[in-house]
Amino acid sequence: MGDASVHASAVVDPSARIGSGVEIGAFTIVGADVEIGDGTRIGPHCSIHGPTRIGRDNHVHGHAAIGGDPQDKKYGGERVELVIGDRNVIREFVTINRGTGGGGGATRIGDDNWLLAYTHIAHDCQVGNHCVFSNNSTLAGHVEIGDWVIMSGFAGIHQFCRIGAHAFIGMGALVNGDVPPYLLVASEDYGRPRGINSEGLKRRGFDADRIAAIKRAYRAVYLAGGSLADARQRLAEIAAESGDVREFLDFIERGERPLAR
Structure with missing residues (x-):
């Protein structure tokens, strides 16, 4: 020794x-x-x-x-x-x-x-x-957890779920679906995405243009109201000019469980 x-x-x-x-x-x-x-x-x-x-x-x-x-x-x-x-x-x-x-x-x-x-x-x-x-x-x-993820107190992740890089899981959130990179998840019965983790991204040096592209990706998946296939098409368009959104889209494409939505 x-x-x-x-x-x-x-x-x-x-x-x-x-x-x-x-x-x-x-x-x-x-x-x-x-x-x-x-x-x-x-x-x-x-x-x-x-x-x-x-x-x-x-x-x-x-x-x-x-x-x-x-x-x-x-x-x-x-x-x-x-x-x-x-x-x-x-x-x-x-x-x-x-x-x-x-x-x-x-x-x-x-x-x-x-x-x-x-x-x-x-x-x-x-x-x-x-x-x-x-x-x-x-x-x-x-469970798979990407880099720079923050889990708040009493948060729980269901088996086989994936949490993408830079995500923020709020206090007491119970997550039973995949969470793409950069998202912020809040507690409401089961944890649901409630925007992107913009404050965390700023602290890690993401500039305004990168954060804006990620916000567009979030809106395409969670706010636009279309199907996931429609959202993927929109993400592919944004990803052509954003490596961060490409990572977002790749995460979704690799998934076997439903997204937390």
Whole structure:
């Protein structure tokens, strides 16, 4: 374990690979087939079960449960894994499960994400980079989350749904359909799109022309009143001059679930 700092009360399996400068707090359990990258800090009373790979410079706070078996009745003990990238902040009582054999075999978390207290990420989810999951936000199994997504407190995403990059999911919203990139979803029974995440886009350097094109795309899908086929045709026209709208249209074309509308 090199120069890792491991509290005397922690239990670390001899097969675990612990990087340089890692800190492991009191009463934490690190199981077999776990890899923790350089500079990562693990707080007290955590449990990390393998196969799990955690990258560099992450900070896992107390009482987090990382790499547990998937909560899926079809899981039969097959080898499945959890892969977490670099520089993530994982707060108290966060739970992240490994994948399932039928769902691709892996749950993946990217880089530079903030997972705040009581967040749950279920089996086979794929989370991008620079996301913020506020307290008690929840992903069911097989959910895909793009980069720069913000989930507000108590928001929940139905299994197999996709949330596009730069989307904002409002407090308490329950989402049961795909949400294209850039959209803002508010709570009303089930979460419904209520515009685009313009404030978030401005903060990330999107200029007025880019935001205007995205607004036109939103209106074509959600306000024009025509069919989705009509909306796709209009999106294709706008996408000819906007890479952002091309991403919006590509997201819709790849979808297997209905859009949240």
